[in-house]
Amino acid sequence: MIEHATPLARTRVKICGITRPEDVDAAVAAGADALGFVLWPGSKRAIDEARLAQLAARVPAFVTRVGLFVDSDPALVARCAEHLDLVQFHGEETAAFCAASPRPWIKALRMRDGLDLVAAAEAYHGAQALLLDAYRPGVPGGTGETFDWSRIPASLAKPVILAGGLTPANVAEAIGTVRPLAVDVSGGVEARFGVKDSARLRAFLRAVRAADAARAGD
Numbered sequence: 001m002i003e004h005a006t007p008l009a010r011t012r013v014k015i016c017g018i019t020r021p022e023d024v025d026a027a028v029a030a031g032a033d034a035l036g037f038v039l040w041p042g043s044k045r046a047i048d049e050a051r052l053a054q055l056a057a058r059v060p061a062f063v064t065r066v067g068l069f070v071d072s073d074p075a076l077v078a079r080c081a082e083h084l085d086l087v088q089f090h091g092e093e094t095a096a097f098c099a100a101s102p103r104p105w106i107k108a109l110r111m112r113d114g115l116d117l118v119a120a121a122e123a124y125h126g127a128q129a130l131l132l133d134a135y136r137p138g139v140p141g142g143t144g145e146t147f148d149w150s151r152i153p154a155s156l157a158k159p160v161i162l163a164g165g166l167t168p169a170n171v172a173e174a175i176g177t178v179r180p181l182a183v184d185v186s187g188g189v190e191a192r193f194g195v196k197d198s199a200r201l202r203a204f205l206r207a208v209r210a211a212d213a214a215r216a217g218d
């Protein structure tokens, strides 16, 4: 369980892999704090710049628009940044590369064997948070797989966004075990790749709120 300098009022929720206007609306209506747009063309959830502009314009104030990149050309990041509040680097980007981001940024780390999270948190000291995701060789993200949450140290220099295989059924346990700043989900709230399911979105948000309520009663 992570120690936070400031007690968290509630767990933030990021819904990733949004590709359709109706899914922007459904995620916002369900109570999402952040929406993720995949700008890496290799993903089955990828959108292009024109689509990003269209979707980002639908997002109301106080919901964070996150653009996800995998070892992308900085020129693409810069063009997309006009429509984004936060950049998510989900590849093998160095700390120096991330530091040149045109927007505040988070770094995704895939939990491969031997990853030293304490060292990574120091290396990526400019990050707003670390997004911890499952590791599957050759697949940069969106695997739908969990990892061993007990590998996350209690004390880390950066807030944690927990990702990887979260669903309405397991997110409460994940929050109780890790107590992250935020949880991130893609496949667990989908009907199929890139198409969110509004009932699953609502169920996911309900499960997060129930976990927060249980924690407040601790």
Ligand SMILES: O=C(O)c1ccccc1NCC(=O)[C@H](O)[C@H](O)COP(=O)(O)O
Pocket (backbone or CB within 6 Å): 016, 017, 036, 038, 040, 043, 044, 045, 068, 070, 090, 133, 140, 141, 142, 143, 144, 145, 163, 164, 165, 166, 184, 185, 186, 187, 188
């Ligand atoms: O979602 C993708 O297709 C993707 C592709 C390449 C890099 C990252 C990708 N997704 C990143 C996310 O933030 C996902 O929400 C995260 O990997 C968790 O996905 P899931 O296990 O499906 O909930």
